[in-house]
Amino acid sequence: MxxxxxxxxxxxxxxxxxxxxxxxxxxxxxxxxxxxxxxxxxxxxxxGVRQSARNIRELPLAMYAVRNMWPVLGEELGVDIEYCQQGNLRLGKTVEHERILQQLVAQGQATGLDMVMLTAAQVREICPHIAEEVTTASFCPTDGHANPxxxxxxxxxxxxxxxxxxxxxxxxxxxxxxxxxxxxxxxxxxxxxxxxxxxxxxxxxxxxxxxxxxxxxLQSSLIECLVTDAQPPMFPYMIGTAPANFYGHQTSHGSFVFGGSSGLEPYGPNVEQPISQPLTPPAICRAVLGYFPILGRARVVRTWSGFLDKTPxxxxxxxxxxxxxxxxxxxxxxxxxxxxxxxxxxxxxxxxxxxxxxxxxxxxxxxxxxxxx
Ligand SMILES: Cc1cc2nc3c(=O)[nH]c(=O)nc-3n(C[C@H](O)[C@H](O)[C@H](O)COP(=O)(O)OP(=O)(O)OC[C@H]3O[C@@H](n4cnc5c(N)ncnc54)[C@H](O)[C@@H]3O)c2cc1C
Incomplete structure (x- = not known):
């Protein structure tokens, strides 16, 4: 044609x-x-199929997709897209983190998004595997993840x-x-x-x-993801943190997919191939272990990078x-x-x-x- x-x-x-x-x-x-x-x-x-912490101008698109499209998309397309709508848990450890999370919750609630703050005890109740230092979290129960x-x-x-x-x-x-x-x-x-x-x-x-x-x-920047070997089921949430130093989730077959950056990735028009950088996976792993020390024995089986197409x-x-x-x-x-x-x-x-x-x-x-x- x-x-x-x-x-x-x-x-x-x-x-x-x-x-x-x-x-x-x-x-x-x-x-x-x-x-x-x-x-x-x-x-x-x-x-990540996330409404929380989105730019307020993009939020209506995310909320519409989550309310009306993602829950029925797999059935409509006739494929299991591994959509899991169990919420986004954003973790924090310090007073400053709590302030960031409270701001996100207030912004979400003001636009009609179902977001709440959780106490340390409440976080542990729904996610027992977190580090002792985690003292606070925001939770958006309608967020989730799917297989991209x-x-x-x-x-x-x-x-x-x-x-x-x-x-x-x-x-x-x-x-x-x-x-x-x-x-x-x-x-x-x-x-x-x-x-x-x-x-x-x-x-x-x-x-x-x-x-x-x-x-x-449009400007390019490089970010990375990594995947671990399969682990016993630990949590169904999309996980993020107040300082945004990593995000991730556990897939239906047990592997964890985590993403992030070291901040030292090459940047700009001269970077032609999305190649995994030596410093990035260790930076993601360090951030993850700061919140989930239980994953210290999980093995990273693959890492990859990809370009962001950023507007001003x-x-x-x-x-x-x-x-x-x-x-x-x-x-x-x-x-x-x-x-x-x-x-x-x-x-x-x-x-x-x-x-x-x-x-x-x-x-x-x-x-x-x-x-x-
Ligand atoms: C590591 C990483 C993690 C991310 N995590 C998330 C997340 O958790 N949640 C989320 O919402 N988003 C996330 N994103 C962003 C998300 O992946 C992108 O916004 C989304 O995939 C954009 O889709 P696209 O179709 O615009 O771009 P692409 O998937 O890049 O598709 C563009 C296509 O155009 C093709 N193309 C380019 N030039 C030409 C040409 N001249 N002729 C013909 N074809 C051409 C390319 O080969 C490519 O297949 C992440 C991105 C990265 C890199």
């Missing part, structure tokens, strides 16, 4: 979710992916079953215009036509839209480009795009089909960066 109603550039969770919601409505979609489906951040992330690669592939599989074509190993080099409107894309192997193109290529979105003189300020305000761009008819951007998720992917996919389909939006997208407009450019 060299023609489609809509071309999506990028087969990550955002591109695959958008393909699914569009194709479900009968829109013919072609997804072009330079590597394999899910090869970017979508297979590398920590799986399986969720991405579930969107892919369902969209494909409904008729979306996915071409992998196909790197988009440029967008094409006809009389100022989007006409399609160019790859090394040829050209594809569509009057609407969604650019969901994470960091590479910038180079792709630069091909027609459009720009957004750490909010995504989910937006039409008003000057160029047919161009839609979906990038800059700044490290928290997995949890909101289902609603972002649905909103992208509504943007394409010019339907009433389920939620406003003003906070994520392309135009907000004009002062930076």
């Amino acid at each position: 060299s023609k489609a109603d809509v071309i999506i550039i990028g087969g990550g969770v955002i591109g695959c979710a958008a393909a699914y919601y569009l194709q479900k409505n009968g829109v013919q979609v072609l997804v072009l992916e330079k590597d394999e489906i899910g090869a970017g951040s979508s297979s590398r992330n920590g799986g 690669l399986i969720s991405t592939l579930a969107f892919y599989k369902k969209a494909r079953e409904m008729g979306t074509e996915f071409i992998t190993g196909e790197q988009v080099q440029a967008l094409t215009l006809r009389r100022g409107k989007i006409a399609g894309v160019l790859t090394a192997r040829g050209k594809y036509e569509a009057s609407t193109v969604i650019v969901a290529a994470a960091l590479n979105s910038r180079a792709i839209i630069n091909s027609i003189g459009v720009d957004i300020p 305000d750490l909010l995504p761009v989910i937006s039409k480009v008003t000057d160029i008819s047919g161009l839609i951007l979906a990038c800059g998720f700044s490290g928290h795009g997995f949890g909101i992917a289902p609603i972002v996919g649905k909103l992208l389909s509504e943007l394409v089909e010019e339907k009433t939006l389920t939620l406003p997208l003003d906070a994520f407009s392309f135009g907000r960066f004009k002062p930076f450019m």
